[in-house]
Amino acid sequence: MGGEGVRYGVTCPECGGAGSCTAGAALMGGQIEWSYETSCPVCGSQVAHCGRGTIPEDLRVRLLAEHGPTGLRADRPPGGGAAAMKVLRAQSGGTPAATKATWEGILAGRWSGTLAEAEQLALRLRAGGVVVVTVRG
Numbered sequence: 001m002g003g004e005g006v007r008y009g010v011t012c013p014e015c016g017g018a019g020s021c022t023a024g025a026a027l028m029g030g031q032i033e034w035s036y037e038t039s040c041p042v043c044g045s046q047v048a049h050c051g052r053g054t055i056p057e058d059l060r061v062r063l064l065a066e067h068g069p070t071g072l073r074a075d076r077p078p079g080g081g082a083a084a085m086k087v088l089r090a091q092s093g094g095t096p097a098a099t100k101a102t103w104e105g106i107l108a109g110r111w112s113g114t115l116a117e118a119e120q121l122a123l124r125l126r127a128g129g130v131v132v133v134t135v136r137g
Helices: 057-067 082-092 096-107 115-127
Strands: 003-011 018-028 031-039 046-052 070-074 132-136
Touching (some): 018 115, 031 115, 070 096, 082 096
Antiparallel strands (some): 018 031, 070 132
């Protein structure tokens, strides 16, 4: 499934030298997995940190800045989208009004996220019987 990565400079917490960080997020088995790997060529320090679920905001911002957003496109299904609303509410846990706003945003081409976020939401919507595609940019 979809994934993206970024590389950027960091200050080594061990020696203060110029280090680097490689970070990314991908959809694995239907779940978003993210990771950071930092290394310092000065002192040799290496640190890895990873997790599942919501992408940390600093990484999300970097991914969107480097790769741009990925959107979803869907046609309004028969029945007005009750299946989509059910999936979206389960995904976000939001209010009915927020869920409806998200669905209307998808229909209007205004919803976007990282590639991993879009692929995860598309996978869940498809499982609920909604025809949806991801669109880069």
